[in-house]
Amino acid sequence: MNKDQGIAQLRNELRGWLAENVPYDWRERQSGDDVPGFLASQREWLTKLVAGGYATPHWPKEWPGGGRLLAEQVAIFEEIARADAPRMSLFFVSLYHAAMTLMECGTEEQKARHLPAILKGEIWCQGFSEPNAGSDLASLRCKAERRGDHYVVTGQKTWSTLGQFADWCLLLVRTNSSGPKQAGITFLLLDMKSKGVECRPIKQITGDEEFAEIFLDSVEIPVENRVGAENEGWRVAQATLSSERGLTAVELTERLARSLWRLVGLVTAGGQDVALLDDEARRQIVDIASRIEGLRALISSLTVRRIAGMEVVGDASIIKLGYARILRDFTALGLRLQGMSAMRDMNYVLGAGYETSNWVFDFMNSYQWNIAGGSNEIQRNIVSERVLMMPREKLA
């Protein structure tokens, strides 16, 4: 069996599995759901995916469901999106960022302690960004001092996705301020139940609380929880940041491509009456559909390049800029087409990513893509300087 046949077979099996295992009513159930309900649904979905062997295709083959090729991982994300299954938002940092960091840089003890626990639902968050270290992450100032067999950490972290539910945190701290800013950073694993940790959810413009800020006041972290050597945390952080390998973009664009029916449904009485569609709306739908189709084609060709190990600097930035713009225009169009009733619609589906069926929520939420994970402005610097090879700006 060659590679393509293998992937076709994987897709077939997964389609069958999804047909049986995606809770068909999850959108209804999670529409307007409260936080405990959201957590329970996410746990239930993780348990199913782990049992099915589809949660950890990117883990080494010693693990159940592990050892999949990147092409197979892409296929799994596509099929999950096409089946309109829930996103795995609560466990994404655990399964990708935490697990991949530990696999690559962690000690045997750290791996033994956390990897099996992650499969059982241990929740992780990321403690990288700070109020004064966003786009310029390496300038972070959260300070750690070595005292005997532990570090004492004081500082503030922010934009930790779902940090309020996390058991553990991937923490970047400053252990040296004398040299270049990247050279004095250390990578620690923080138990969120430690004394001196306070975590507050951040209410976003959507009203949702998907991020949190973490305050650390003389928090003691055992030295055994350090990943990599002291002052070499920046390198470890690169492993964390490269762990998802573009799979989120694959998944979200598939979801977007498949959600066109929501726009069309909106102006055709749920598809009952296509004659209701006026010229203006029809043409705007054609435009956004074409851009989504183009983005999908671009992701697919760049994914082929990545699978072949020929990824080029800037590929990810081009995709992120494209997705951010199209998502905003898509949700803005939905909002405009629905009109005033959209402004009164307060229901939305938790865990549905960027298509919660609430146009105002989705439009507001789309800004997240312009800012998080390297703002549009940072991405444009990368594309102009490293793809178009335009001159760098002189820094003041």
Added chain:
Amino acid sequence: MTSTNMAGEAIEPEELRDGAARLLADKVDRRAAWSEVQTFQAVADLYSEMASLGWFMLTVPTRNGGLGQSFVALAPIYEEMGRALSPVRISQTMAVVDVLAVDGGADAAALLGRIAEGTARVIVLEGDGDLSAQTVPEACHATTALVLPSDADAQVLLIDLAQPGATLDNVLTWDRSRRYGDVRLSNVVSVALSLTAGEASVLVQGHDDLAMAWDSVGGGRQALDEVVQYMGTRQQFNRPIGSFQALKHRAADLKVKLEIARALAEHATVAFSARTDGWSTLAGQARLLAVDAFRTIAEESIQFHGGIGFTWEHDAHIFLKRALMNEMLGGPPEQIRDRVASGIISKALLRE
């Protein structure tokens, strides 16, 4: 992406691209568009060069003396023609090849043979009886017209343009990178093919959509490359203007737009070549994104160049005028949107 066909050996598209780029760099004088319209002779010579490289044979079936390639072989040539602002576009002739190959009759075979050997050049017209058509690219260079009657069930007609009833007048347009002409037919003799207008027009449309998409992707690439290079050398305030974020961020956005358009053109090319489901809609969508990207880049290029970009001596306006024409040919964008809408909407309603 390789161009394979049951009958022909696959030709590596990148080899075709290199050959096209070399020929066009050598033979196209895009500055001819500065002073006056391209001369008849320059365009006729370019046609001969292209024929001698075998471009007209590429997609002609092997049984008709061609190379049996799919559209995949033409895509890099069309893209290079866009980059070079080629005054010749062979796409009308090659769209007709697709129709004739399906038709299979004796008249179709005869014309295919002449196209393959480089002696026939075809334009596509729509209408009935004594029709006239305006602003047809390269009309004065055509030997033959393929006419699509307004009744979709009527047979497609071939008309020899050398006969007395056919009048071809060269016309000047704002796009001087190509030649255009008005066509009038009166009491002409025609030959009916077996294919109907409905069957033929969808093929012509798909080919034309993709040819225009690639020409525009090529034009957009070249215009962006040139203006990015200019911004890297033009100094103001003791630094290259390309170092200013106010400019480079806009250039980055243009690059994103272009890459998305190019990816869809590639995807639609594969779909059209294999005639997979939905190819016709995809081809139209690829055209929409590409002409829009080209026009946006060409507009921004004028602004990025500043005063020099507003002068006749600079090439920026040649790109812009060609981009405006690319957006206009085949109907205004609204018409193209309306044409592809039903394909998109029915797919969406099926939640595919």
